[in-house]
Amino acid sequence: MECINCKSKNIGQISQNHYYCWNCFVEMHREQDVFHIHEVDLDGSLLPLNDLFSEDERRVQ
Ligand SMILES: [Zn+2]
Numbered sequence: 309m310e311c312i313n314c315k316s317k318n319i320g321q322i323s324q325n326h327y328y329c330w331n332c333f334v335e336m337h338r339e340q341d342v343f344h345i346h347e348v349d350l351d352g353s354l355l356p357l358n359d360l361f362s363e364d365e366r367r368v369q
Pocket residue numbers: 311312313314315316329330331332333334
């Protein structure tokens with residue numbers, strides 16, 4: 309897979325449905341066939357980025 313945000317393939321898998329982009333520091337959480345995207349802030353809090361992408365863009369290929 310590639311990062312939905314920056315298209316990098318530098319993706320780490322945190323758990324079964326949970327991915328992390330080492331390039332743009334975005335966390336992707338897969339729920340059924342759609343990814344939910346958060347940016348991880350420096351203090352560890354999650355900022356939702358779902359609004360930046362259409363549901364089609366977030367759909368699992
Ligand atoms: Zn990325």
